[in-house]
Amino acid sequence: MPRKHRARRRLAAVLLFWVSPLLTIGALVGLLAAHEMRTAEFQARVLSRYATDLSYSVQPGPSDAILYPQFGPFDVRLGYARLPALLERAQQQNFEIREQSRFSEALMDYSQRGFYPPYPEKSHAGLTLFDCRGETLYSFSYPKHNYETFASIPPVIVQSLLFIENRELLDTDKPMSNPAVDWPRFVKAALTQVGKRLDIEGQSAGGSTLATQLEKYRHSPDGITYSAADKLKQMMSASVRAYQQGPETLEWRRRVVRDYLNSVPLSAAPGHGEVHGLAAGLFVWFNTDFDQVNRALADNSDAAALERGLALRQVLSLLISQRRPSYYLNAGREELHTLADSHIRLLADAGVIDARLRDAALQTRVRFRDWSREPIRHQVDTSKGINAARGRLSSLFGAPLYELDRFDLEAGSPLNGELQRQASEYLLKLADPEFAREAGLYGKYLLNPNDDTTSLRYSLTLFERSPQGNLVRVQTDSTNQPFDINEGSKLELGSTAKLRVLAHYLTVVAELHDRYSGMTATALREVEVMPNDYITHWAIDYLSRNADQNLPDMLEAALDRRYSASPWERFQTGGGLHTFQNFNRDDNRRRPTIREALRHSINLPFIRLFRDLVRYSTYQTPGNAAALLKNDDNPLREQYLRRFADREGRVFLMRFWRKYDGKSPAKQVETFLAGLRQTPVRLAAVHRYLMPEARRVNFDVFMKEQLPDEQFDEKELAKLYDDYGPGRWNLNDQGYIARVHPLELWLLRYRLEHPVASFADAVAASGEERQEVYRWLFNSRHKSARDNRIRVLLEVEAFLDIHERWQRLGYPFSFLVPSLATALGSSGDRPAALAELMGIILNDGVRLPTVRIQDMTFGSGTPYQTVLAQNPDSAVRVMPAEVAQALRGALSEVVSSGTARRLYGSFDSPDHPLVLGGKTGTGDNRIDRFDRFGHMVSSTAVNRTATFVFYLGPDHFGTLTTFVQGEAADDFSFTSSLPVQVLKGMAPLLKPYLEAGASTQCRAPEPALQQASAN
Structure with missing residues (x-):
């Protein structure tokens, strides 16, 4: 044999020696891979063992081992992604974390790698509110309808979905199948991506199974796969989630089908928002009832053929559209119809549906909802208590109600649902004249026989004092409207303001007692007091005459001080002279x-008492402000006059700002000119000031347009243009020439030149102009004119101090009207704020938080579960206890022998006498118009109110308000006796809840420490 051939044989033998094992190994690997692809046995064993360590548990206190999601639409919608910010806000508003989930070490590591924590996710969730007994007050779950179980899904829907998306998903011959991987589909998708890289044209194929799609639209950023890494995260997360329950996955795969049908995103729609799930899609897209579709697809009779066909087409249309739902819902409807036809035929060819259903479906056509004729309207419970609780949550988290309702959140409210219902029904019945008569609402100071009872609105708030805070047990009214009289109003509540004045007065007395008690009579006589500071004078005199000097006795003595009830004095207040009247003329000559x-x-x-309080605040200011009124040469006078100019200018600026706010530049000028008595000189002054750069031709056009009947010649227009040009007149002169307030002229020009400026910008820019407008104050020869303006400013400053004091006691608004009329309610109030003041009085001067939400649980049964509750250590003393006790005693006399005496004894029972107290008030809000001689020309009613703020025994308090809106108020003459009588009529309803021990019937159970895990 030639040498050459022997060498080749030896080489072949060597290669065979080395390659054969490799081929064998390769063959074995191929066989194992094929087996694994067919059975998923290896990954089932490995991943199921791995997933058991991916657990979490709920433990007391804030978690030190939790990782919140960041991006996914599902996580954002349910609030999980927003938890860090939401919890921070809640903790800033008196809530504390009582319990929270803690990740195991393995779950923490898994999540930090970017995978999504495995747990049985909720296919529908939302806000649930419970009352104090644990009964459901409000529940919003989205989607509203869904498939509770896999078995409840009509088989034709399951089979159609799998044919379109994931045909082997429910293969029972593969018990360990991984629902995240469909190998043939995955390989085809991979080859497609390789083809794209090589610029090979062809139809794109997706590799996402239903399980992977769930991960994508729930947890990936924006619900989109942006990269291959995103896809791998989705597949890994779906795989681990599937095997967490064990190696066998059939039940989980069925859950995947159910969850997909319940949560698939299907665009958004006006009046509804985001659309998720088949049920919501059928309702929003086609205005079709979910249950009706399911019944139709379950009915195999000939009579229901067309209905079944339409139902199938509607379902298929939604399943097909999920890749481009917004397009198909709006522009692609015809294309969707064609695609549905094609899928119906394919389903029939594959044996998924029979020929009869195919033919019936092909005969139908979906009808999309007409948004204008068939708008989506959701029924929302308008109960004021529920609205207040939802509003509190919305404010607490900074989330609008639409978003709040979709949070995975349970919240406990202190409302007593049954009492709330009974009280609401009672107030609504009062619109019936016969029921109103039975309740005793007709008579003197009450209703007249001809009064329209349907125009009356009643509002009740009832609180219970507790260590946790003031618990809102009832908050309701008879409006059946979102407007909340208790919390959303600013009403003139009349004499209830006297309660604030009295609380203020007694607090000042306690303040003076704290300052001067302990001093000897000789030392007290040496204290320098301003002549008009009558309260301080009285306090020093009392302390010098009473060796005991204890505060309770001093407060009782303060209540026994006498003031004239004469209405014949004119009071300098609010920048002018005012007079006031008593309700009962018989009181006019009294000195009570x-x-x-x-x-x-x-x-x-009370007017005179309040004047003394204003003076007290005036004389507490540093620098002895009253001396400014004595000495015209006092250097501080000019400082006060400058401050007056600044303050007065701000007031007018705000008035003019509101006049033009929200209007376009052209509309602003139009509004200004409409209020101007137009003459050539005035118009010229206005135009040349507002538009100083305007050319002569523009000026001429303006003048002729505004005065079309005026015959202008060239010379006259030229003179007007030159005479009133920039620099010829100062701002005051321009205003005088135009007969408008100079600051209005300035502000309009400023707004035209700075269209996006804010009011704060205008204030900052107008400092010199405000001083210029009031320059005459500094130059006037008349001391009385300057004195008058100093008095106005001193009164305003005193009211700043009074406002701060009132706010500490719960006054709800950002300013008080600087007028003695505030003592009678002219600054407005809210029933809920008055109730808060009553709560302070009942709680011995300690201000407790108003509790409308007691506890909250986010993400119950999820790795993000967090339980929050009110922090009990948030009480603040705002009033001496002795003052509160003195106030309670005085208020009890209002019920026992005063304006609320009709209530006396109404809440007593043989073995349970109840001490009651309160304050009544009537507000008659109207717009009065006067002529130049001071005579009233007209008076138009705005509303009429009557309020009773009360306490019932040691632990309950609240307000009851009667309200008539608009000009209909002119027809009523009721007083605060009316709400007192209404409360009396409710006594049988309320008494069982006021008795000792009754509160235990309405005590929500403490949040149980729930141990949860992902196992």
Whole structure:
């Protein structure tokens, strides 16, 4: 044999020696791979063991081992991704984390690698509110309808979905199958991507199974796969999730089908928002009932053939559209119809549906919802208590109600659902004249026989004092509208303001007691007090005459001080002279004690008391402000006059800002000119100031357009243009020439030149102009003119101090009207805020938080579960206990022998006498118009209110308000006796809840420590 051939044989032998094992190994690997692809046995064993360590548990206190999701639409919608910010807001508002989920070490590592924590996710969730007994008050679950179990899904829907998306998913011959991987589909998708890289044209194929799609649209950023890494994360997360329950996955695969049908994204629609799931899609897209579709597809009779066919087409249309739902819902409807026809034929060819159903479906055509004629309307419970609780949550988390309703959140409210229902029904019945008569609502100071009871609205808030805070047990009214009289209003509530004045007064007395008690009589006589500071004078005199000097006695003595009830004095207040009247003329010549004035709600003593409080605040300011009124040469006078100019200018700027806010530049000029008495000179002054750069031709056009009947010649227009040009007149002169306020002229020009400026910008830019407008104050020869303006400013400053004091006691608004009329309610109030003041009084001067939400649980049964509850250590003392006790005593006399005496004894039972107290008030809000001689020309009613703020025994308090809106208020003459009578009529309903021990019937159970895991 030639040498050459022997060498070749030896080489072949060597190659065979080495390659044969490799070929064998390769063959074995191929066989194992094929087996694994067919059975998924290896990954089932490995991943199921691995997934058992991916657990979590709920433990007390904030978690030190939790990783919140960041991006996924599902996680954002349910609130999980927003938890860090939401929890921070809640903790800033008196909530604390009582329990929270903690990840195992393995789950923490898994999540940090970017995979999605495995747990049985909720295919529908939302906000649930419970009352104090654990009964459901409000529940919003989205989607509203869904398939609760796999068995409830009509088989034709399951088979159609699998034929379109994932044909081998429910193969029972593969018990360990991985639902995240469909190998033939995956290989085809991979080859497609390789082809794209090589610029080979061909139809794109997707490799996502239903399980992977769930991961994508739930947890991937924007619900989109942006990269191969994203796809691998989805597949890995879906695989681990599938095997967490064990190696066999058939039940989980069925859950995947159910969850997909319940949650597939299907665009969004007006009036509804995001559309998720087949049920919502059928309702929103086609205005079709979900249950009706399911019944039709389950009915195999000939009579229902067309209905079954339409139902199938509607379902198929949604399943097909999930790749481009917004396009198919709007522009691609015809294309969707054609695609549905094609799929119907393919389903029939594959034996998924029979020929009869195919023919019936091909005869139908879906009808899309007409948004204008068939708008989506959701029924929302308008109960005021529920609205207040939802509103509290919305404010707490900074989330609008639409988003809030979709959070995976359970919240406990202190509302008593049964009492809330009973109270609401009672108030609604009062619109019936017969029921109103039975309740005793007709009579003197109440309703007249001809009064329209349907125009009346009633509002009740009832609180229960507890260590946790003031628990809202009832909050309701009879409006059946979103507007909340208790919390959403600013109403003139009349004499209830006297309660704020009295609380303020007694707090000042306690303040003076704290300052001067302990001083000897000699030392007290040496204290320098301003002549008009009557309260300080009285306090020093009292302390110098009473060796005991204890605060309770001093407060009682303060209540027994007397003030004149005479209405014949004119009061310098609010920048002018005002007079006030008593409700009962018989009181005009009396000189009652403050206690008596409160009991019978006499106005003038409280006006004079409030004037003394204003003076007290005035004389507490540094620098002895009153001396400014004595000495015209005091260097501080000019400082005050400058401050007056600044403040007055701001007031007018705000008035003019509101006049033009929200209008286009052209509309602003139009509005200004509409209020101007137009003459050539005035228009010229206005135009040359507002538009100083305007050319002569523009000026001429403007003048002729505004005064079309005026015959202008060239010379006249030229003179007007030159005479009023920039620099010829100062701002005051321009305003005088145009007969408008100079600051209005300035502000309009500023807005035209700075169209996006804010009011704060305008204030900052107008400092010199505000001083210029009031320059005459500094130059006036008349001291009285300057004195008057200093008095106005001193009063305003005093009211800043008073406002701060009132706010500490719960006054809800950002300013008080600087007028003595505030003592009678002119600054407005809210029933809920008055109730808060009553709660402070009942709780011995300690301000407790108002509790509308007691506890909350986010993501119950998920790795993000967090339980929050009110922090009990949030009470703040805002009033001395002795002041609160004195107020309770004075208020009890209002019920026992004053304006609320009709209530006396109504809540007593033989073995349970109840101490009651309160304050009544009537507000008659109207717009009065006067002529130049001060005579009233007209008076138009805005609304009429009557309020009773009360306490019932040691633990309950609240408000009851009667309200008439609009000009209909002119037809009523009721007083605060009306809400007192309504509360009296509700006594049989309320008494069982006020008795000792009754609160235990309405105590929500403490949140149980729930141990949860992903096992």
